[in-house]
Amino acid sequence: MKKTFEKLKVLQEILLKEFGVEAELEEIPRELNELKRRFAKAERSISEMETARKDNDKKLKELEKEKGELLRGKEKYEGQIALIKTQRExxxxxxxxAQIDEKLGIIDEGELGAVQEIEKVDKEIDEKKQLYEDLKKDIAEKEKEVKQLSSKKQKELDKHLKEKDKTSSGLDEEIMYKFEKIVKKKDGVGIVSIRNGVCMGCNMLLPPQFVNDVRREESIIFCPNCSRILYYHDLDTAAEEVVL
Ligand SMILES: [Zn+2]
Structure with a gap:
């Protein structure tokens, strides 16, 4: 059983390395994903602004058409002036x-507004397109970087996994499974000693009979409170005892 405990301690170190590399692997594409998110957003903005541009173009054309019609009407009336006979006419x-002139004034204002809007949108589209191109370049670079780093980290992970397989050979599969989960959940500590009847993982005082069971080392026993694997004999304590 002591051998098993030693094995679990070695395994714990390997598991910590494994989890560390796994966390790093997860972290690697984060910046890339953020760039992709910004890229998609820029793409959407460009498409929205291009729609706004088209709407303004259409508005401008309609105003020009309306203006043409009004000008023709005005010309007609002006032509009639020469033929007028009465003051009333x-x-x-x-x-x-005068009414046509008033309408023309409103149209001119509308045209000016639309032209200004188009200028503004065109400038924004240019800026966004620049951002879009920059992001595209950044993404391509980042993708390469992520690929390289991921493959490097994956190799590291494979090394830890192999080491884990080697170390855990002979250990019960279910114990292994539980132990991995505890190490992950309990801040990297899955196996602790009992000292003075207290679990060194969670400081819970354990019943004497339970402590005796652990001491007998007939089976792997988990702390009823923190679920860590318990062992009675501790080399450190033994050393301390010798000193005392
Ligand atoms: Zn405990």
Whole structure:
């Protein structure tokens, strides 16, 4: 049983390395994913802005068409002025022309607004396209970097896994499975000693009969409170006892 405990301690060190590399592997693509997210966002913005650009183009064309119609109407009225005979007719036509001028003024304002909007959107599209290209380049570089680093870390992980297989040979599979889970969950400590009847993992005082069972070393026993594997004999304590 002492051999098993020693094995578990060695295994614990290997597991810690394994988990560490696994965490690193998970972390590696994080920046890349963030770049991809920004890239997708830039792509969406460009598409939205291009739609806004088209809407403004359409608006501008409609205003131009309307303006053309109004100008033709105005020309017609102006042509009639020469033929006017009465003051009343004159007033009626000049009033029509004044109304058209008013509408033309509104259209001019609308056109100016649309043109300014187009200029603004075009500038924004240019900026976003630059960002889009920059991100595309960054992503390509990052992808290469991630691939290299991942393969390096994967090799490291494979090395730890092999070492784990070698060390755990002969250990009960279920114990192994439980032990791995405890090491992962309990801050890297899956096997602890009992000292003065207390679990050194969680400081719980254990019943004397339970402590005796652990001491007998007939089977692997887990702490009822923190689930860590318990052992009674501790080389460190033994050394301390000698000193005392
Ligand atoms: Zn405990």
């Amino acid at each position: 004159y007033e009626a036509i000049t009033s029509e022309i």
